[in-house]
Amino acid sequence: MIISMQKPLEEILESLAGETNVYIVGCGECATVTQTGGEEQVAEMKARLEEAGKKVVATDVAHAACHELDMKRIFRQNKDAATAADAFLVLSCGAGAQSVREGTSKHVVPGTNSLFVGNVKRQMVFEEKCSLCGECLLDEYGTICPVTRCAKGILNGPCGGTNNGKCEVDSEKDCAWVLIYNQLKSEEKLDKFMTIHGPKRWNAVQRPGRIDGRAADEEKGAA
Amino acid sequence: MSKYREACASGKFVVSGEIGPPKGTDVEAMVHHIDLLKDLVDGLNVTDNQSAVMRLGSMAVSHEIVTRGGDAIYQVTCRDRNRLAIQNDLLSAHFLGIRNVLALTGDHVSVGDHKDAKEVYDFESVQLIQAIKRMNEGFDWAGNELQGATDFFIGAVVTPESDPIEPQKLKFEKKVAAGAQFFQTQAVYDMDNFQRFMEYARGVTEGKDVKIMAGLVVLTSVGMAKYMNKFVPGVFVPDDLLEEMASVPKEEALHKGMEICARHIRFCRDNKVCDGVHIMAIGKEEIVPDILRMAEII
Ligand code: SF4
Ligand code: SF4
Numbered sequence: 001m002i003i004s005m006q007k008p009l010e011e012i013l014e015s016l017a018g019e020t021n022v023y024i025v026g027c028g029e030c031a032t033v034t035q036t037g038g039e040e041q042v043a044e045m046k047a048r049l050e051e052a053g054k055k056v057v058a059t060d061v062a063h064a065a066c067h068e069l070d071m072k073r074i075f076r077q078n079k080d081a082a083t084a085a086d087a088f089l090v091l092s093c094g095a096g097a098q099s100v101r102e103g104t105s106k107h108v109v110p111g112t113n114s115l116f117v118g119n120v121k122r123q124m125v126f127e128e129k130c131s132l133c134g135e136c137l138l139d140e141y142g143t144i145c146p147v148t149r150c151a152k153g154i155l156n157g158p159c160g161g162t163n164n165g166k167c168e169v170d171s172e173k174d175c176a177w178v179l180i181y182n183q184l185k186s187e188e189k190l191d192k193f194m195t196i197h198g199p200k201r202w203n204a205v206q207r208p209g210r211i212d213g214r215a216a217d218e219e220k221g222a223a
Numbered sequence: 224m225s226k227y228r229e230a231c232a233s234g235k236f237v238v239s240g241e242i243g244p245p246k247g248t249d250v251e252a253m254v255h256h257i258d259l260l261k262d263l264v265d266g267l268n269v270t271d272n273q274s275a276v277m278r279l280g281s282m283a284v285s286h287e288i289v290t291r292g293g294d295a296i297y298q299v300t301c302r303d304r305n306r307l308a309i310q311n312d313l314l315s316a317h318f319l320g321i322r323n324v325l326a327l328t329g330d331h332v333s334v335g336d337h338k339d340a341k342e343v344y345d346f347e348s349v350q351l352i353q354a355i356k357r358m359n360e361g362f363d364w365a366g367n368e369l370q371g372a373t374d375f376f377i378g379a380v381v382t383p384e385s386d387p388i389e390p391q392k393l394k395f396e397k398k399v400a401a402g403a404q405f406f407q408t409q410a411v412y413d414m415d416n417f418q419r420f421m422e423y424a425r426g427v428t429e430g431k432d433v434k435i436m437a438g439l440v441v442l443t444s445v446g447m448a449k450y451m452n453k454f455v456p457g458v459f460v461p462d463d464l465l466e467e468m469a470s471v472p473k474e475e476a477l478h479k480g481m482e483i484c485a486r487h488i489r490f491c492r493d494n495k496v497c498d499g500v501h502i503m504a505i506g507k508e509e510i511v512p513d514i515l516r517m518a519e520i521i
Pocket of ligand 2: 066067087145149151152154157158159160161163166167169174175176177178
């Protein structure tokens, strides 16, 4: 899930300076769970913008704001509002905002900061465990990702800063390498710890990533 | 062969000091420290943006030490450069006559003075050791043949007081396997603990030519000792040393710290606990000659 946080209202208003008619877009997936762009937050934002003298011409909580075809469909259905709008305020992640970008040529304002791909520990508690590196190494590490959960992304064991099992960078966080050690030990697989891993292939995926799965599907269909 | 490497090979008790490059162009104090120490020790470490604080570079200062007739242990961290830059730096350092490298992962930028910098860590210490070894064998990391191999003496660090210690030990073993030829430890103060660590380490390096130097940071006050216990991961100052530091008036604390350091040097040497020491006086390098005298090194 993409973890996002709303930007401060002042920053949003600054971006919307000189524009009156605003179309607010939320997201029914991640931004709903993180309470940054669900139905409730979109309604709240509408009230705050109106208080600040804006006119909210429409609000829509897309099923998933990152789905570009959906987004275009929504704007087609809401053509009048989309035409009346001076700007679109997007309360989803940066991907959602750019999906709105594909659906309009008008000013699109991101209303959140996108933080990380996070696991939901419990309601409103999120932790980053995967950073989408393009080549998953988890099986080497007891399924605890050193690329993401070690502050230095070290692939070969703890740095000298591990402190009572906590990370030197943030004493609130566990040292990933102590977790990995304990896990591999409990699985009796410490030999994996002893493997010397080379540096990551950072270009396992060329950024920006793009996959066109249609060709593969067609091949499958033909077979 | 570099002087430091020669000292390690000779079987003598090896002593190194440390130079911290300044933040700025005023190098007077640093050059003074270099001249003061270069002939008294076997080598001088040069820190690389230590604690993630931007400073004058370790390669330039290492070169200066070599030019002045001393020997430099060039510290290289993986925080600020990717694999292209690090290998490029290593070739440049070699060109400048630098022959000893200490491979470090490096403190995180969040502890330094450019907290919004992008940390790199493309390599980390174990991989850096491997990379230097490959360059010594005539190849770069990508497997391309070098037009002339490097001849580096490869060093690494280990934290004997790490908590927990087990994963740290395994990492030490990986560094040995990757090709580290000498180690300088994180600061150690509890000689019983250190002796136990060394028994273990000797077991790991048995049959291999690997030298291990005790890292000694001079205590300057009881407050500093307590601070290290509290805030520096992997450093442990035992109670009896805290008491010893507290037993003297403030103005004599530095001298007490020097005495303790000299005592630890003698202990390591006389009991053949390790192969040498690495003395860190952190900005007070002018006291190092006195410590060496107190320890009967010079
Ligand atoms: S190795 Fe880590 S960052 Fe890479 S895909 Fe696996 S979990 Fe994600
Ligand atoms: S303390 Fe552990 S998690 Fe933190 S940087 Fe060091 S090895 Fe990584």
